[in-house]
Amino acid sequence: MKVKVRYFASLREQAGKSQEDIEIEKGKNLKDIYQELSLRYGFTLLPQEIKYSVNNDYVDQIIKLNENDVVVFIPPVAGG
Amino acid sequence: MFRITDGPIQIHDLRDTTLDQVGGIVTFEGRVRNDNHGMRVEKLEYEAFPEMAESEGMKIIKEAKVLFSIEEAYCVHRTGILTIRDLAIWIVVYAKHREAAFRASEYIIDQVKTRVPIWKKEYYVDGHTDWVKCLSCAAKGVAHHDHFHHS
Numbered sequence: 083m084k085v086k087v088r089y090f091a092s093l094r095e096q097a098g099k100s101q102e103d104i105e106i107e108k109g110k111n112l113k114d115i116y117q118e119l120s121l122r123y124g125f126t127l128l129p130q131e132i133k134y135s136v137n138n139d140y141v142d143q144i145i146k147l148n149e150n151d152v153v154v155f156i157p158p159v160a161g162g
Numbered sequence: 163m164f165r166i167t168d169g170p171i172q173i174h175d176l177r178d179t180t181l182d183q184v185g186g187i188v189t190f191e192g193r194v195r196n197d198n199h200g201m202r203v204e205k206l207e208y209e210a211f212p213e214m215a216e217s218e219g220m221k222i223i224k225e226a227k228v229l230f231s232i233e234e235a236y237c238v239h240r241t242g243i244l245t246i247r248d249l250a251i252w253i254v255v256y257a258k259h260r261e262a263a264f265r266a267s268e269y270i271i272d273q274v275k276t277r278v279p280i281w282k283k284e285y286y287v288d289g290h291t292d293w294v295k296c297l298s299c300a301a302k303g304v305a306h307h308d309h310f311h312h313s
Contacts, residue, residue, distance in 0.1 A: 090211050091281035092293045131295070135279070138214040154211060154279075158295040161208070161215075161239055161280030162192050162251050162271055 083108060085151045087119070092157055097123045106147065112136075113143045116155050127157055163236045164219025166210050166280075171238050171252045178256065184233050186260035188267045192251040194244050198294070202287040208241040208250065211279040215239070222273040230266040232257040237270055239280060 088101045097119070106115055112134040119125065133156040134141050140156075147153070194206050223235050234256040244250055253270050257263035274280075282294045 088211070090279070091209050091283070094209075135211070135214055138217055140218075140277075154214070156211070156279050157281060157293065159275070159277065159279055160282035160294040161210075161278050162275040 083147070083149050085147055085149070085153050087115075088152060088154045090154065090157065092127065093123075093125055093155055096125050110147075111144050112141070112147075112153065112155075115153070119155075131158055132156060164216055164223050165236075165238045166212050166215050166219075167238055167240055168242045169240070171240050171249045173249075173252055176236055176238065176252070176254065178234060178236075178254075181233055181256050183258060184256040186257045186263045188255045188257075188260070188263040190251075190253040190267045190271055191249055192271065194246050194248045194250055196246045198284055201284070203246070203284050204287050205243055205245045205285045206250070207243050207283040207285070208239070209281045209283070210239070210241045212241075215278050215280055218278045219274065222270055222277070225273070226255070226266045226269050229269065230257070230262040231259070232262050232266045235266060235270060237274065239274070239278070241280070 083106055084103050085106055086101060086103050089097045089099060094100055113129050116129055116132055134143055135154040135156055136145060136147065136151050196203055219237060223237065226232065226235050232255050235254065237251065237253045239251045240249065251274065253267050255263040255266045283291055284294055285291050
């Protein structure tokens with residue numbers, strides 16, 4: 083199954099890209115996917131520091147993903 | 163209204179003086195200061211996830227209107243490179259009376275700092291850079307947010 087991942091802030095810099103399409107195995111949750119991408123790109127943020135967004139809304143890490151969902155791993159925010 | 167802009171925030175274009183029922187107006191201006199935890203800051207870079215920042219920001223404005231007796235509220239956040247004294251965020255709350263306007267403006271800034279997907283990279287005078295993790299403001303915002311869901 084294919085999903086789109088968008089990267090922001092430190093994750094964008096460490097991945098060296100703003101977005102990509104990735105293939106995920108059925109049953110993988112967002113934390114699993116983040117940990118796999120962390121190994122690939124050397125993300126320095128720990129899974130417990132990350133929040134998850136699917137299709138522009140915060141979601142729980144165990145949400146079931148659908149084909150073509152847009153996934154964003156949200157680093158600690160610092161607006162204001 | 164909640165908006166992200168990549169240019170200077172034009173306060174005067176945003177002032178709404180047509181609300182006859184309003185007796186109290188509170189504005190909050192968040193601007194770039196020259197130090198963070200003792201580190202001398204030269205400039206900042208704000209980056210947003212624009213679609214979600216605007217939708218999450220709109221939820222905060224709507225919550226403020228439910229929680230407090232206010233007539234209207236606007237918030238604008240700037241992105242891109244900002245230097246010392248530049249305006250990063252501007253909030254205005256219109257209410258019949260001042261207390262609700264003060265409380266709503268504090269709620270909005272606390273929630274923005276906790277939930278809106280905007281990130282800040284600090285460029286220090288000594289040449290190094292860092293993406294900021296604001297853990298203390300996150301804790302304060304969460305306390306507010308729990309109150310909203312349980313009330």
